[in-house]
Amino acid sequence: MSTEIKAPVFPESVAEGTVATWHKKPGEACSRDELIVDIETDKVVLEVVAPADGVIEEILKDEGDTVESGEVVGKFKAGAKGEAAEAPAKQEAPAKQEGAKDDGEPADAGSAAGTDSGSGVQSEAILSPAARKLAEENSVEPGSVQGSGKDGRVTKEDVQAHIDGGQSRQAAAPQAEAPKPSDLPGAGVPAGERAEKRVPMTRLRASIAKRLVNAQQSAAMLTTFNEVNMKPLMDLRKQYKDGFEKRHGIKLGFMSLFVKAATEALKRFPAVNASIDGNDMVYHGYQDIGVAVSSERGLVVPVLRDTDALGLADIEKKIVEYGTKAKNGKLGIEEMTGGTFTISNGGVFGSLLSTPILNPPQTAILGMHKIQERPMAVDGQVVILPMMYLALSYDHRMIDGKEAVQFLVAIKEMVEDPARILLDV
Template identity: 65%
Template sequence: MATEIKAPVFPESVADGTIATWHKQPGEAVSRDEVICDIETDKVVLEVVAPADGTIASIIKNEGDTVLSNEVIAQFEEGAVSGAAQTQAVQSEEKVEQAAAQTEAGAAPVVERSQPVQDQAPAVRKALTETGIAASDVAGTGRGGRITKEDVANHQAKPAAPVAAPLSVAVGERIEKRVPMTRLRKRVAERLLAATQSTAMLTTFNEVNMKPIMEMRAQYKDAFEKRHGARLGFMSFFVKAATEALKRYPAVNASIDGDDIVYHGYYDIGVAVSSDRGLVVPVLRDTDRMNYAEVENGIRAYAAKARDGKLGIEDMTGGTFTITNGGTFGSLLSTPILNTPQTAILGMHKIQDRPMAVNGQVEILPMMYLALSYDHRLIDGKEAVGFLVAIKELLEEPARLILDL
């Protein structure tokens, strides 16, 4: 008996989604809880899994189609494998046996070539366009020789075969490539543009001597990792310092809602993470109750989920303050854009040795520029500068965090 496969129930902040990839086609056998479809929303990619062992009877929403919350996207046949799937399995086994026999006989195995690019699914056409790979060069493993996204990725990962240098190159030829924005990229663009147009954003700068923290890390990193199973990084120091500074300057932890100012009595700090799909900001909850190891483990877990595309909407919802680290990419100085409705964001940057005057003497110290962008409608310059100076002092004297000074 056929049953309906529906899109997940989207949160209130997500209006709809787009079918990104069908991993299974009608007639293909699937196992219970196997991922059969990816739905891309403004924030995350949601996976749809098979409700039981069986086959996909029919696909109602194709790749590229927009779907609403709980909308039917396919029909599923529970139980026995369909005749089409059985036939496909037999054909696949025959191809494997044929290839093996030819290999034993010294002949090159026959590889079924893919169908033309215009016959492929939208997600596959997009992958081919982005990578610049011709469809005729990819061996399709899908039904009827169709290319899958995995086929494109596997082909791209293969080492390129040596080719002869062209005899002549067209002079003045300029190549352009046009690809559609992903939903996440469009949403990020909209939010960043809205932040610059709807806030009175201003940035103040300072610099911090990282030598004390670097010496502390060098002294305790092995014992810390042995005790807590986490690597002691810089971000935990910044999260804890920012949390303490937010306690001292509540306006920096507040937000504007219409004509009201909302002062948050909790500290949920978002940490900007770069992923293949774009910039995402998962949130560490109640950082005032977290120790350094919990912060490090939380950031590491979010980074792994972002890399694997497993971040959920609940991971990125809320947040009262954000920290972004452009220094991981070599940025020396930048002006971060607000993550609205938050009213402030802290930018970390590259650590660089610079000559500094210390007690009348010139010393070479590892320095980092800090940038605080804030909404001047709510936060005055005095508060912004005081907040940033508090972070600087807490980082340059880590004992202050431990002794609550």
């Protein structure tokens, strides 16, 4: 029996998408709920899975083709056996991983699979193809996942549950890593005589480009700078990091402290927390702060909702969750829409100073940068201190220079004296 493979129903804010990747070929066997095609929109990648065990009968929309919401992209035949055999049912136990775990301890290869009592032979985990792919993408050892499928088979849902369950126990929020040269879009250009490689721009990259150009052309954008002594914050983190991690199951990072400082500053300067809608200025009575995250597909900005009501641990856990979802392309549109203010941390890539671009319709964005020791004059003496440049880009149509400078000074004062956040001074 043939059934239609349709593109997902897009949200109202998404007009169309592009077929990004077909994971199965016509005639190739598929398992129920196995990923068969990715549909890329200008905001997220949507996955289409197999409705049952069977085969891809026909592909109607090739990779790169534009599709509309709910449009038929192919045909699926349930119950049929494909020409291509399924991947082996058993997943070999992986070799010992290189590197170390988040907590600095060497990776334990022995945890990749359980040990059969009495024989001393390691048992092998049974994974579905979709589960195996998800496990490999997230460096999950198959033997550490409890299978709920038939005969103990590990399903994709089992792996995702294992990943989600481990987030609260992660030693630290994921730090953005600079992409390896081999991972960059231009990688693979053959060496030789003035070689070139032409790669179509993804919908997300095109959307980012359009928004950034629009922000520069439509807003009266200015940037003001300041520098902050990070030593008090670093001393605070060093003093309480062990107790914080023991109580909350996650490490205390700098981003959560900057989010809380920004929240307090936004309450004092409502114009910085406002947005422009046509000829209207919209003042928001809440603080929804977007945190810019770099992913393989481009820059995404998931939003922390109602940060005034969140504790530091809540913020850290949410950042971990968003970081993992961004890496796996799992961020939903609802998680990236809205927001009244944005924080971007280029320091994780080594940026010493930059001028961040506004994220419309927001009227301001805070840029954090690399912490670097510099000689500073303190009470007539030269002292070496860990300093960070801060940059606040703002829309001068909405925010006056005085407000922008005072807002940035308020963040500086709270970071250099964290007690001000608690005392509201």
